[in-house]
Amino acid sequence: MPNPRIKNEKQYQALVEKGYSKEKSARIANTPDAGEKGGKARPYEEWTKEDLLKQAVKVGIKGRSYMNKKALINSLRNN
Template sequence: MAKDHGSSIKDDETYEALRDDGYSKSTAARIANAKANSDQEPSKKGGQSPAYEKWSKDELYDRAQELDIEGRSDMNKDELIKALWESR
């Protein structure tokens, strides 16, 4: 049985499985909560976005800003890509 992570995590079992797979706490929480929401289908959205290497630096920066990645304003394109990958 999954541990109760409190009201901030809506699907404890999914959260624990994602953490075991190496996802960060925040990413695991976002995915677990989206899966618990019947209005969202996170598994159906995957794979539709092009690889980060095909994004412009401005697009990468905007995504890093959405994820609140620190130091993004000083990063070049390759560093932004690496930071975005590590944020998952």
């Protein structure tokens, strides 16, 4: 049964099946541009470190305050 609090149920289920926790899957599936494709978002290299840190908070990356911009980009792409 679909959860009304999940904005992108299909993406949420795919993430859970991939092994992500339910909490992390929900956070990712509930981001404003979740699951949208088409190059609308700027590449992470164009983001400020502050913006990268905010995104890292949204997706729950631990140790982010110690990371430089390159490490933040790598963590965001691989989590």
